[in-house]
Amino acid sequence: MSDIAIIGGGIIGLAIASRLVDRGADVTVFDGGDEGAWHVAAGMLAPGGESEHEDPRLIRLFERSAELWPGFAAGLGVDVGYDDTGTLGLAMTADDVAERSRLWSGQQLPLLRPSQLRELEPALSPRVRLGTLARAERQVDPRKVVAALRDRLGSRVVTKRVDSLSDVEAQTVVVAAGCGTAALTGLPVRPVKGQVLRLRGEPGLLRHVLDAAVDGREVYLVPRADGEIVVGATQEERTDRLITAGGVHELLRAALDLVPALAEFELTETTVGHRPGSPDNAPLLGRLDERVIVAAGHFRNGILLTPVTAELVADLVLNGEADPMLADFSPRRF
16 A cells, blocks of 8 residues: 555656655555546647736746756756747737737737747748737646656556545555546536547748737647647537537638648547636645645646646655645535
8 A cells, every 4th residue: 555646647647656656655656547637638738828818816826837857857857849839829800909919919019010029930920019028937748747757656656546535555645536537526527528639740840929909810820849839729628539520620711811832731630638627717726625635626727737737745744734725625615
């Protein structure tokens, strides 16, 4: 019997386990075998990307985790696609400009004219009207991060589906099961469907992450060094795993309107995932009872919040006392 059992072999559970092992703990990770939200995620690390809509306490959590990411990525010891080039925020039409300008003003980012934007990204459509550069935003490849964490943990990761916490023999149980957290704990974690595309072509077409409004459609493009470009993402309050013609069309149309040269890229993958959302769309972090700790409900920010979640939960497991930052995200609030 391990001292600590972690239910969930996604990026959150693995990062917590890695942090605990680094501090000498005896840990077993139970991986149900399903590919979680991390497998679909593009890996944008944008702590201020939605600041207009978020609670200040959540923004502080975002910012703290963003500060941890460089060290977290370096500590994995392999290339995980961490890139600090920055993100171009873009608006295609006058209505898009009106909508995005409010967000950019709140972030106090300088506005860039179309000619300035195309100096940074020559492949952009001439229809782009206005934009900005968020230099502090980063990206990482979640699939590479998960592979690196699994390699580090080795045999501590056990392929086994856990249907009841009573079946787990451990002094402390950390539930990091994404959408599966609801069935295990009774907490209100809901699945939010997202469809994502992956394109592949000659490397170098894009360097920056693009986060754009295109004729009222939200789209992001995340370029990788090897020529892959991740295009996402729809957001649907649905539980099915269907890849729909409408969802693919919506993403491709926005992406091609923004970067016409992508028409020559190969469409290599269409994927569906479910983000684990909570009623207030903030994560559930902390103690549920004397034995069970929860780390779930990260919604669209699971990749960004991975390092801070690992740090806060590992401290709670080993020290027994919660960091004051956890008080705002206690699972007991529901």
